[in-house]
Amino acid sequence: MSARVARVVIDSPLPQLDHLFDYAIPAELDGVVPGVRVRVPLRSAGRVADAFVVEVVDDSEHQGSLSPLETLVSEVPVLSPEVWHVARAVADRAAGSASDVLRLAVPKRQVRVEKAYVAAGAPGVPAGGAMHAPLEGYAGSGLDEGIADGGRFAVDAVPGLVPVGDGSIGAWAATAARLAVNTSSRGRQSLIAVPDHRDLDQLEAALGQLGAGDLVLRLDAAQPPASRYRAFLSALGDGPHIVIGNRSALLAPASRLGLILVWDDGDPLHREPLAPYAHVRDVALIRQSQSDASLVLLSHARSVDAQRLVEMEWLASVSPSPVVRPRVVLAEDPPGEASARIPATAWKLAREALASGPVLVQVARPGYAPVVACGSCGTAATCARCHGPLGVARRGAQPQCGVCGAVAAPWTCDVCSGGALRLVSRGSGRTAEELGRAFPGSRVVVADGEHRVLTVPASPSLVVATRGAEPIATGGYAAVLLLDGERMLARESLTIAEDAMRWWSNAAALAAPRAPVVLAGVSGGLAQAFAAGNHVLFASRELADRRTLGFPPAVRTATVTGPADAVGTAVDALADVAVRDILGPIPVETGGVRSVVRFDYRAGADVARELRSALIRNATTRRRPVAGRPQRAAPSLRLHFDDPEVWT
Numbered sequence: 085m086s087a088r089v090a091r092v093v094i095d096s097p098l099p100q101l102d103h104l105f106d107y108a109i110p111a112e113l114d115g116v117v118p119g120v121r122v123r124v125p126l127r128s129a130g131r132v133a134d135a136f137v138v139e140v141v142d143d144s145e146h147q148g149s150l151s152p153l154e155t156l157v158s159e160v161p162v163l164s165p166e167v168w169h170v171a172r173a174v175a176d177r178a179a180g181s182a183s184d185v186l187r188l189a190v191p192k193r194q195v196r197v198e199k200a201y202v203a204a205g206a207p208g209v210p211a212g213g214a215m216h217a218p219l220e221g222y223a224g225s226g227l228d229e230g231i232a233d234g235g236r237f238a239v240d241a242v243p244g245l246v247p248v249g250d251g252s253i254g255a256w257a258a259t260a261a262r263l264a265v266n267t268s269s270r271g272r273q274s275l276i277a278v279p280d281h282r283d284l285d286q287l288e289a290a291l292g293q294l295g296a297g298d299l300v301l302r303l304d305a306a307q308p309p310a311s312r313y314r315a316f317l318s319a320l321g322d323g324p325h326i327v328i329g330n331r332s333a334l335l336a337p338a339s340r341l342g343l344i345l346v347w348d349d350g351d352p353l354h355r356e357p358l359a360p361y362a363h364v365r366d367v368a369l370i371r372q373s374q375s376d377a378s379l380v381l382l383s384h385a386r387s388v389d390a391q392r393l394v395e396m397e398w399l400a401s402v403s404p405s406p407v408v409r410p411r412v413v414l415a416e417d418p419p420g421e422a423s424a425r426i427p428a429t430a431w432k433l434a435r436e437a438l439a440s441g442p443v444l445v446q447v448a449r450p451g452y453a454p455v456v457a458c459g460s461c462g463t464a465a466t467c468a469r470c471h472g473p474l475g476v477a478r479r480g481a482q483p484q485c486g487v488c489g490a491v492a493a494p495w496t497c498d499v500c501s502g503g504a505l506r507l508v509s510r511g512s513g514r515t516a517e518e519l520g521r522a523f524p525g526s527r528v529v530v531a532d533g534e535h536r537v538l539t540v541p542a543s544p545s546l547v548v549a550t551r552g553a554e555p556i557a558t559g560g561y562a563a564v565l566l567l568d569g570e571r572m573l574a575r576e577s578l579t580i581a582e583d584a585m586r587w588w589s590n591a592a593a594l595a596a597p598r599a600p601v602v603l604a605g606v607s608g609g610l611a612q613a614f615a616a617g618n619h620v621l622f623a624s625r626e627l628a629d630r631r632t633l634g635f636p637p638a639v640r641t642a643t644v645t646g647p648a649d650a651v652g653t654a655v656d657a658l659a660d661v662a663v664r665d666i667l668g669p670i671p672v673e674t675g676g677v678r679s680v681v682r683f684d685y686r687a688g689a690d691v692a693r694e695l696r697s698a699l700i701r702n703a704t705t706r707r708r709p710v711a712g713r714p715q716r717a718a719p720s721l722r723l724h725f726d727d728p729e730v731w732t
Contacts, residue, residue, distance in 0.1 A: 089144045090116055090153060092124055092135040093168075095183050099700045102181040104138055108150040116140065116153065119161025121193065123154040136163040136186065160198055160206075162190050164320065164337040166374070171335065173370045177688065178725040179642070179696040180360025188356065189335035191303075194313040201317045208321020210298050216269045217262040217294050221255065221404045230400070231263055231343060232270065236372065236379040238390045238399040240619065243410055243593035245560050248293050251539055252558050253286040254593060256382060260345055261290035263380065268299050268324035272342025272377075276326065277333045277364045279353040281306055282538060286556075287328050287347075296326060303329035303336055331356050334367045341377040344368050350387035350579075350586050351552075352728075361724055365389060384619075385589040388582055388630065389637045391623035401620065409617040410564075410592040410601045425510070430565055430602045431522075437563030437599065438526060442545045444561045445519065446591050448568035450532035450550050451477055451511035458497040459504030467492060474505075478513055515567070516548040531555050551587040560596030569606035578635055578731035581610055582626060588614055634682060636726060639664060642681040642691055643730055645672060646702070646721040654698035654721060655679050661690045680730055695723055 088109040094101050107124055109116050116122065116137060124135045132154050144150060163186065171185040201207070219228045221242040230237060241256035264274040278284055284304060291300050301315040319327055319337050327336040331354060334344060346354070346368050354364040365381065372379040381390045381399065393399040415429040426434075437443050456465045456474050465474040465483065472487025474495070482493045483505055496503055510518070512532045520528045523546060531537035531549035540547055542558045549555065551572075572584050592601040603611055613622040631638040644654050651669055658666070658681060669677035683691050702721040 087142060088116070089141050089150065090122070090137045091139040091141060092122060092137050092153075093182055093186070094124065094126075095134040095136075095187070097181065097184070098703065099181055099696070100704050102175070102183065105135075106144040106146050106150055108152045109140070110152045113153055113156045115156055115159040117159075117161055118165065119163040120159060121157035121162065123157060125151050125154050127151070136168075136190075138163070138168055158193060158198060160202065160317070160320075162193075162316075162320070164339065166339065166341070166371075167335060167337050169374055170367070170371045173374070174362050174367055175360055177366065177370065177692060178360035178362060179692040179699065179723050180362075184359050185335070185362065188332045188358075191313045191316050192309060194310045197310050197313045198317065201314070206317075206321070208318050209301065209323040209325040211323050215265070215295065217265045219259070219262050219266070221259065221408070222402065223405045225402050225405055227402050228263070228266060231267065231378040231380070234376045234378050236393075236399045237381070237402050238386060238394050239380055239382045240386065240401075240403045241382050241384050241593070242404045242408055243384055243589070244408060244597065245556065245594065246290075247559075248289045250558070252556055252560065253289050254556070256347060256384070256593075257283070257286040257290040260287060260347060260380075260382060261294055261296070263345060264291065264326045264343060265294050265296045265299075267343040267378075268296065268326060270342060271324050271340065273324055273338040273340050274326045274343040274345065275334050275336055275338055275341065275371075276328045276343075276345045276347070277331065277354065277368070278328070278347045279351040280330070280552075283347060284328060284330075285538070291326060291328075299324060299326045301325050301327045301336075303327055303333050305330055305332070331364050331367075334364060334371060341371070341375045343378050343380070344372050345380040345382060348383050348586070348590070349381050349390060350383065350385070350582060355728075359724075361727070363726070366726075383586070384593050385582070385586040386619050386623045387586075388579075388623050388626050391620070391627050392637050395624070395627065403620075407617075410595055411598050412592065412601045412603060412615040412617075414607065414611055414615055415602050415604045416607060425567060425605070426565070427604055430604050433563055433600045433602055434565055435523070437561075438523060438544050438546065440544065441542055441559070441562030441596070442540050442547055442557045444554060444557070444564045444591065444594060445515065445546060445548045446551055446554065446564070446566045446568075446587070447510070447512050447515050447548060448551070448571045449511045450534060451475060451513055456483055456505045458500060458502050459506040460502035461497060461500040463497060463499045465492070465495060465497070465505055468495075475511075479517065510568075512548050512550055516546070519546050519548065529555070551591070554591055554594055556594060557596075560599060561594055562596060562599050564591055564595045564599065564601045566591060566601070566603045567605075569603060569611075573606070573610075576732055577728075578630075579728060582623065585610065585614060585619065585622060589619065634664065635731065636728070639682050640685055640688055640691075640726055641730060642683070642695060643678060643724040643727045644681065644695065644721070645678045645724070646676050648677045650702050650721045651677050651679050654695055654702070655681065657694045657698045658691060661694055662687050663691065692725070699723055 091104040175182040244255045245252040246258045267274045349365045415427040467485035469490045470488045472485045474483040516528045516530045527545040529547045531553045537555045540555045540557045663683040668679035672678045
């Protein structure tokens with residue numbers, strides 16, 4: 085044995101293993117350095133586990149003998165110190181395990197890719213090539229200078245499109261690309277996180293137009309594993325690379341980090357669906373606090389979370405100069421007339437616009453008729469098997485359950501025993517069919533989850549798209565119709581108003597200059613704020629309302645779910661912590677109960693620590709054996725911090 089000791093983090097979902105373990109480094113494993121992958125023995129059942137070496141030290145605090153490392157998997161140090169520190173902080177904030185965060189940060193090993201990387205001498209991105217790009221649309225804002233000085237900003241994006249090659253991309257992508265290229269020109273690295281592949285394609289095109297294609301490293305969950313691992317290895321170098329990707333992009337290695345940028349931080353795709361459920365915005369805040377990098381939250385419609393950070397002066401607010409606003413028209417039927425899905429004003433503007441270019445029609449739901457009801461009494465039709473809602477996928481199709489997929493033929497109403505169904509909602513397919521009849525001879529394009537359309541030409545056409553699936557039209561749309569606003573706002577959700585503002589604003593940004601953007605059938609303060617472009621004022625008022633009610637993001641929450649006794653024990657552990665209140669417990673559909681703890685941000689570390697301890701105690705406790713039955717582990721306890729689903 086050598087005198088060296090490896091302190092490792094084990095890749096395990098068990099919370100009781102979420103700390104560093106000491107192992108002796110055998111003399112033959114002289115390639116063990118911090119960051120490499122190893123395999124280590126576990127004393128239970130003689131198993132072997134994967135692990136990362138976090139530290140190599142000369143002595144151990146452990147009083148007994150140390151087990152030696154089993155194997156050195158690879159000599160490439162894939163876990164950089166800065167990534168370990170941010171993973172540990174992200175896990176601690178949400179009472180989670182660091183190994184769960186590291187699975188997102190470090191891709192699975194691809195042996196051939198790694199061998200080629202080592203044979204080539206661990207190449208990274210080129211050391212130069214980026215030239216300073218003037219920042220357009222923010223004259224006199226000091227944004228570019230503030231980025232160079234490590235500032236933190238909430239930036240309102242310029243609504244509109246810019247030309248790239250034979251097509252167009254969002255002006256936001258051009259802004260993000262220029263900020264990243266300017267950071268590279270100073271020899272620093274950038275991390276940019278966007279919600280989905282459409283945004284990634286736009287951002288990559290914008291960076292290519294600025295001549296920074298060689299600096300771009302794309303880390304996308306949809307990539308082939310080999311391509312993703314190759315990009316990840318390149319990011320280990322100290323060149324001025326620009327990492328773009330989805331949620332995990334902000335966990336990429338960057339030893340000389342200069343810019344962290346998040347596009348559209350209000351998009352729910354930025355929330356990791358797996359434990360510890362970290363949001364990209366929180367990862368960005370943690371990583372910025374651990375470095376001297378600048379931070380930018382860029383969006384068309386500011387999230388309430390970002391507005392909170394502005395009002396506490398953690399972020400500086402930056403708006404375009406000169407001010408650019410879409411031409412928004414609020415369209416409603418005259419008083420006394422029956423409400424139509426598409427008011428007369430919207431019909432007129434759409435017909436005029438269709439003569440010169442494409443018209444975008446945003447709808448709430450995909451499919452043909454997402455909801456059907458009894459033709460006799462009007463009761464919403466549900467599945468006989470699971471009681472999920474019935475819908476019709478296409479014209480003439482049999483009604484089908486939206487949850488279990490069962491075909492409901494024949495169907496009988498539980499209320500009146502009627503057997504006839506009627507369509508009560510219009511999805512993208514049915515809307516396209518109706519518009520095709522209203523505008524005979526016009527080309528109709530459907531873009532939704534089943535029909536992937538990224539771009540459309542500048543020629544006249546009707547483009548029916550669900551929110552978030554809108555294609556980009558070359559040069560912009562001649563008109564944008566925003567339908568189903570009332571239906572969107574009827575959803576029970578704490579964030580529905582800001583979600584609607586974001587959906588509408590992102591769609592409006594696809595319009596050509598001075599093209600009409602028609603919001604149909606919605607009135608009130610939200611519609612007025614959208615029409616006037618008062619996104620910041622709307623976010624500020626929304627935040628004030630939530631402060632009054634004690635709702636996020638004015639406060640933080642921790643959701644504790646599991647068996648009643650386990651939840652009660654976990655909640656009791658917070659007796660000495662200054663929490664606001666504890667809601668529940670209430671039964672949940674999956675069995676057990678749920679309690680929600682509300683607390684101020686300053687109590688976050690204490691709440692996370694106590695609940696994490698309760699989770700470990702629950703995981704390591706065994707039920708008392710019953711004669712004739714094997715000993716079983718205690719029922720699981722689940723923690724979820726800042727879960728938005730609690731308020732739906």
